[in-house]
Amino acid sequence: MDTVRLGRTELQVTPICFGTWQLGGDWGDPEADGARQAIRRARELGVNFFDTAQGYGWGAAERMLADALSDELQADRDGVVLATKGGLRMTEDGLVRDSSPAWLRQGVEESLQALGVDHIDLYQVHWPDEATPFEQTGQALAGLVAEGKIRHVGVSNFDARQMAALEGTLPVETLQPPYHLFRRDIEDDVLPWCAEHDVGVLVYAPLGHGLLTGAFDEDHAFPDDDWRAGSDLFAGEAFHTNLDKVRALGDLARERGHTVSQLAIAWTISHPAVQVAIVGARKPHHFEESAGAADIRLDDDDRAQIDRIMAGAVPLGGPSPEM
Secondary structure (H helix, E strand, C coil): CCCEECHHHCCEECCEEEECHHHCCEEECCCHHHHHHHHHHHHHCCCCEEECCCCCCCCHHHHHHHHHCHHHHHHCHHHCEEEEEECEEEECCEEEECCCHHHHHHHHHHHHHHHCCCCEEEEEECCCCCCCCHHHHHHHHHHHHHCCCEEEEEEECCCHHHHHHHHCCCCCCEEECECECCECHHHCCHHHHHHHCCCEEEEECCCHHHHHHCCCCCCCCCCCCEHHHHCHHHCHHHHHHHHHHHHHHHHHHHHHCCCHHHHHHHHHHCCCCCCEEEECCCCHHHHHHHHHHHHCCCCHHHHHHHHHHHCCCCCCCCCCCCC
8 A cells, every 4th residue: 555744744644544442442332352453453454553542441442452463563663654543532421531740741751651562653732721721731641742652743533723722832734533424524724734734634423423334224323332322423314314425425436346335434534634544444355445445536526426425414513522
């Protein structure tokens, strides 16, 4: 698989990144054996970029990733780009955002231990914490870079104003936002800001939290331990409307010799400001399908045709720490 430059980090990464959100328990049983096989298959396919987070099972996903890549990490540490995230904290009252210097430092140390490495290639603030001055967050991260514990600094779920505020203390090198055919709000302000400042963009949820796989119908039932089971995003008239859009996209994909998943992923990385799509999988063959999106090239006419299909779609959000 070819590589792309991830913004001002200068990191050369594959445009498909293996993501591990689904391995932390929020999506039901992570099926550990299949997930490890999927991670290893991604590496066999040439993927060099892997994304995780402290908050995905509080170290569970990081440890699973480290176990699956143990041989690779020992033999060629620089051949694997590891990204993780911190800045969330579980309390008795629930999940809170915490980008204070002390908590970020503790999070980095715990992630290093879980991953079994001496440095993290890309460390990202998982969600903006307006209760902590961005200057304090930036100074803490700059100190961790100076110590060699992290190589590059990014953010996730930040808007343009928040990135600009953090930029006053240290460069924001990457952004990880949600982006898919049912969620395009970052096209207005966030992606232009990133393009102007050479911020590398690695998008998550390119498959619309599974909706764009084409695997759902009106009667689909999620397990009780899957966050989507209790979400009105996957029920009711809006859900049915969006299913019709997915079926139309599937028809277009088949005409082109692709699956709807491949078309949806390729659409995200066809945006000139986006370098990488993060895709998770619990089984090797699922990731093999997703990886095929890296070879699809969509031009302006293709995107215009997809826009026509998506006219009238209902915007689809996603979970936040407060949910």
